[in-house]
Amino acid sequence: MLRTRGDVMNYQQFFEDAVDQLHRERRYRVFADIERIVGRFPVATWHRSAKETREITIWCSNDYLGMGQHPKVIAAMTEAAQGMGTGAGGTRNISGTNHPLVELETELADLHGKEAGLVFTSGYVSNATGIATIAKLLPNCLILSDALNHASMIEGVRHSGCEKQIFRHNDVAHLEELLKAQPLERAKLIAFESVYSMDGDIAPIAEIVALAKRYDAMTYIDEVHAVGMYGARGGGITECEGLATEIDVIEGTLGKAFGAMGGYITGSRALIDAVRSYAPGFIFTTALPPSVAAAACASIRHLKSSHAEREGQQRQAQRAKDVLRAAGLPVMDSVTHIVPVLVGNAELCKKASDRLLERHGIYIQPINYPTVPRGTERLRITPSPFHDNAMIEVLKDALLETWEALGITSQTSSQAA
Numbered sequence: 001m002l003r004t005r006g007d008v009m010n011y012q013q014f015f016e017d018a019v020d021q022l023h024r025e026r027r028y029r030v031f032a033d034i035e036r037i038v039g040r041f042p043v044a045t046w047h048r049s050a051k052e053t054r055e056i057t058i059w060c061s062n063d064y065l066g067m068g069q070h071p072k073v074i075a076a077m078t079e080a081a082q083g084m085g086t087g088a089g090g091t092r093n094i095s096g097t098n099h100p101l102v103e104l105e106t107e108l109a110d111l112h113g114k115e116a117g118l119v120f121t122s123g124y125v126s127n128a129t130g131i132a133t134i135a136k137l138l139p140n141c142l143i144l145s146d147a148l149n150h151a152s153m154i155e156g157v158r159h160s161g162c163e164k165q166i167f168r169h170n171d172v173a174h175l176e177e178l179l180k181a182q183p184l185e186r187a188k189l190i191a192f193e194s195v196y197s198m199d200g201d202i203a204p205i206a207e208i209v210a211l212a213k214r215y216d217a218m219t220y221i222d223e224v225h226a227v228g229m230y231g232a233r234g235g236g237i238t239e240c241e242g243l244a245t246e247i248d249v250i251e252g253t254l255g256k257a258f259g260a261m262g263g264y265i266t267g268s269r270a271l272i273d274a275v276r277s278y279a280p281g282f283i284f285t286t287a288l289p290p291s292v293a294a295a296a297c298a299s300i301r302h303l304k305s306s307h308a309e310r311e312g313q314q315r316q317a318q319r320a321k322d323v324l325r326a327a328g329l330p331v332m333d334s335v336t337h338i339v340p341v342l343v344g345n346a347e348l349c350k351k352a353s354d355r356l357l358e359r360h361g362i363y364i365q366p367i368n369y370p371t372v373p374r375g376t377e378r379l380r381i382t383p384s385p386f387h388d389n390a391m392i393e394v395l396k397d398a399l400l401e402t403w404e405a406l407g408i409t410s411q412t413s414s415q416a417a
Contacts, residue, residue: 026346027368032357034058038069041386046363056361057391059381064229064337065309066386067259067299076298077260081291088287092276096287100294107300108264111227111235112250116272119264119293121285123224123253124152126263129281130251131156131191131220137274138162138187144178144217146170146192146203153191153222169196172207179215188217194237195225198372198380200334202237209246220249228257229310229337234303258303260296262288312385313337320383320392327396329403332378339381340367341399343408349377352402360398 022028033047034056042058067073080100090096101119108117120126131153135141141162145153148169157164167175175190182188190212192203205221212219223236231239236252238244249271254262265275276282303309317337324341325331332340343349349366356362356379364379372378379399383392402408 025369026350032363032365034363036068038074041066041069042384042391044363046357046361054361056357056363057387057394059362059364059383059387059395060379061382061384062256063259064257064382064384065259065303065313066384067228067257067303067309070259070299070302072302073259073295073299077291077295080294081289084290086289086291088289090287091283091285092287093283098287098290098293100290100297101288104293104297104300105264107297108252109266111233111300111304112238112252112266113235113244114250114266115269117264117266118272118276118282119254119262119288120282121262121288123251123255123263124155125281125285126251126253126265127152127222128155128159129279130249130265130275131189132159132281133275133279134218134220134249134271135160135162135189137278138189138218141187141189142182144175144188144190148196148199149191149193150197150222150224153193157191170201170203172204172211175208176211176215179211179217182215184216188215189220190217191220191222193222193225195223195230195336195338197225197338198340198367198378199332200336200338200340202335205238205241205243205247209243218248219246220251221247222251224251224253224256224263225336225338227252228299228303229313233305234300234310254292254296254299258296258299260299261292262296309385313383316383316385316387316392319389320381320387320395323392323396324399327400329396329399337382339383341379341381343377343379344375345408346374346377348406348408349379351406352379352408355402355405356398360394360401362395362398 035045037044044056044058046054046056048054088096088098105117105119135143143157143162143164145157145164145166146169147166165178167178194203226236228234230237235244238247249265249267251265254260320339321331330342332342343352346368349368353364353366356364367380368377
């Protein structure tokens with residue numbers, strides 16, 4: 001219904017109604033004002049108000065390995081900023097191709113065993129722009145997309161304007177059924193992720209690669225929740241399983257395990273050059289600053305040779321799962337570093353998050369619809385190498401108190417995997 005004031009459209013009412021709808025559905029998001037503290041991660045300062053601050057522990061950061069505070073990474077960023085200034089000064093085409101950025105793309109190509117890499121301003125942009133551009137360049141392309149692909153991948157599929165078909169999550173039989181129905185000579189792009197960040201499960205990459213070869217399809221994999229953390233050099237699940245060379249395009253992020261900012265794709269020299277030359281989301285945006293590129297480069301180089309961060313993360317993630325499960329908390333199945341704890345109700349999920357922060361100084365952002373399906377709302381916990389055993393015990397006690405206080409246990413225990 002149009003909302004008007006006399007003959008004048010009341011535009012603000014539309015925005016107010018949209019926000020009110022989120023409140024009614026208990027999906028309104030509140031951002032915690034956090035100040036990270038170098039050398040003390042995951043401890044941070046929470047600016048509760050303009051006049052009040054509190055010390056908290058972050059349990060939901062995507063800085064999975066704490067590389068955002070690593071001395072090498074900070075030093076590289078500082079040195080580059082002091083030597084080259086702050087911004088990039090332009091798009092990649094107009095003076096923005098700074099030398100640290102060129103070095104970064106070389107490091108990324110090497111990380112995934114590809115001929116070339118291309119850096120974007122975020123992982124969202126690299127997916128949305130990369131998928132759309134690649135598919136548009138292929139004649140009559142059909143995109144086959146996993147049902148649980150990230151919003152950025154869905155956006156890329158949408159913007160391509162190509163026909164799409166959705167295969168059931170990690171269901172290779174369904175994927176083959178869809179592939180088999182297409183002419184062998186038709187261009188096809190299979191888009192999927194390695195680690196799905198809400199459930200912590202892993203795609204059947206080898207089976208998907210085999211299908212792609214059988215039905216002459218290209219493969220595009222999102223490794224954002226795996227790069228830095230899996231594989232001998234941090235190349236992700238594809239490196240871990242020895243399949244990196246079998247995938248046409250490997251996409252990743254610099255803003256999670258590498259502790260910086262930006263996204264990227266890697267692939268053949270021809271493919272990368274084509275995306276570089278045709279992608280609006282790459283061409284018409286300012287390049288990453290040299291300081292950010294230098295920091296990301298330092299992080300990648302460190303993690304190519306250092307195993308301590310990966311080993312520490314896996315150890316503490318497993319310990320957290322074991323301790324929380326032993327306490328009777330509904331930890332959902334996960335074979336990765338993601339520790340999802342089921343709540344199953346949007347309002348209770350928000351209340352649990354609020355109580356953990358206010359009463360226990362523990363910050364875990366609630367994950368509600370549309371990020372996850374209704375009825376599977378959860379707290380998504382991401383232990384790092386810096387979450388020690390004592391912190392895990394404190395987390396367990398806080399969750400138990402919260403579950404008891406809000407009466408969550410009886411409503412969700414039967415739903416946990």
